[in-house]
Amino acid sequence: MAVTGQGTEPVVDPLERAVAAAQQTEPAGWSVLADDVMRRARALRRHEQPVLADLRPDGSRTVVSTRVLTDLLRVGLTEEASYTPDDLTFVVEGERLVSVGVSLVAAFGVDLVRTADEVRARVLRELDELVPLSKASGQQVAVDVTVVDVVDGDPRRV
Amino acid sequence: MAVGSETPDDDSWGLQDATDDALVRRAKLRDEAAFRVIVDRHGPGMYRYAVRLMRGSTHDGAEVTQEALISAWKSLPTFEGRSSLRTWLFRMVHRRAADLQRHRRPVPIDDQLLSRVVRPANDNPLQDVLDGELLEALQAALDELPWLQRSCWLLKEVEGLSYAEIGEALAIPVGSVRGHLHRGRRVLAERMARWR
Numbered sequence A: 001m002a003v004t005g006q007g008t009e010p011v012v013d014p015l016e017r018a019v020a021a022a023q024q025t026e027p028a029g030w031s032v033l034a035d036d037v038m039r040r041a042r043a044l045r046r047h048e049q050p051v052l053a054d055l056r057p058d059g060s061r062t063v064v065s066t067r068v069l070t071d072l073l074r075v076g077l078t079e080e081a082s083y084t085p086d087d088l089t090f091v092v093e094g095e096r097l098v099s100v101g102v103s104l105v106a107a108f109g110v111d112l113v114r115t116a117d118e119v120r121a122r123v124l125r126e127l128d129e130l131v132p133l134s135k136a137s138g139q140q141v142a143v144d145v146t147v148v149d150v151v152d153g154d155p156r157r158v
Numbered sequence B: 001m002a003v004g005s006e007t008p009d010d011d012s013w014g015l016q017d018a019t020d021d022a023l024v025r026r027a028k029l030r031d032e033a034a035f036r037v038i039v040d041r042h043g044p045g046m047y048r049y050a051v052r053l054m055r056g057s058t059h060d061g062a063e064v065t066q067e068a069l070i071s072a073w074k075s076l077p078t079f080e081g082r083s084s085l086r087t088w089l090f091r092m093v094h095r096r097a098a099d100l101q102r103h104r105r106p107v108p109i110d111d112q113l114l115s116r117v118v119r120p121a122n123d124n125p126l127q128d129v130l131d132g133e134l135l136e137a138l139q140a141a142l143d144e145l146p147w148l149q150r151s152c153w154l155l156k157e158v159e160g161l162s163y164a165e166i167g168e169a170l171a172i173p174v175g176s177v178r179g180h181l182h183r184g185r186r187v188l189a190e191r192m193a194r195w196r
Helices: A014-024 A030-043 A066-076 A112-130 A132-136 B020-028 B032-053 B058-078 B085-103 B125-144 B147-158 B163-170 B174-195
Strands: A025-027 A050-055 A061-065 A083-093 A096-107 A142-151 B116-118
Touching: A014 A025, A014 B125, A014 B147, A014 B174, A025 B032, A025 B058, A030 B032, A030 B058, A050 A066, A050 A083, A050 A096, A050 A132, A061 A066, A066 A083, A066 A096, A066 A112, A083 A112, A083 A142, A083 B020, A096 A112, A112 A132, A112 A142, B020 B032, B020 B058, B020 B085, B032 B058, B032 B085, B032 B147, B058 B085, B085 B147, B085 B163, B125 B147, B125 B174, B147 B163, B147 B174, B163 B174
Parallel strands: A096 A142
Antiparallel strands: A025 B116, A050 A061, A083 A096
């Protein structure tokens, strides 16, 4: 903070002192506001599509939302330090999952083709559990992997 | 950094230390824990800016900040990173504040004026009182400034954005930022001079 004046008592510029005080100010109620934001965010629904996960002989159906697929694949694809998902997209036709698109950020220096293969295998393993009907019906879900960026370090952090 | 009660404990990847880019990647994919870190990291500055911009009203500042953060959560999947996350968030706040300003008649807010918690910078109660009075004087002076002068001054002097970042946040040219800032500084210096 700049100090001006030439007397024995230093005179601090009032505007600069006010700025310094303003920078230290935290308006009342922030923590409540932050919790409200998170509550509202959680309640929001983004665009999602139903995927038929299981169909029983009696006609009973189990449907999984692409929202659930996004959540679980995101978690599954952030276990390795060499890559992290940047985007996940789904092509669904008549409740059947046709393909999954994975945009990937990889760590600098990793073998990108091998990494894409790992990701593809991982996604298919997850889908076998999440939407077993796809496998049972013999219709392979395509997994398209696009490496959109490489970063120096663990892409989950940088 | 404040950590909300809803942040998971199993932060095995050092979420709190993750860069904004890494947090955005995860929040785009609906990772609420990552979004919570964004909220805690940038929200207090957004809220402080909104309150000052909205004439010291914590009510309006809270509304503006909340709407801006919800809008950010919705829009993150399309965030392309052309500006920094911080600048983008301040842009959201500014837009919401402008919307509220347009659609609401001014109301007396004396009882809300500068409702605040000042972090204890020192153990000097007298200094805290003086700072409180200074802040009230500053808010009164800020309220006299035209909207963009007030915005530019707050973003530069209190929030520490660069000229280019302010230009992006307010969607105005950098030259205009310099002009608004120059005029705002001059008026505020005049108004605050009596505190010497």
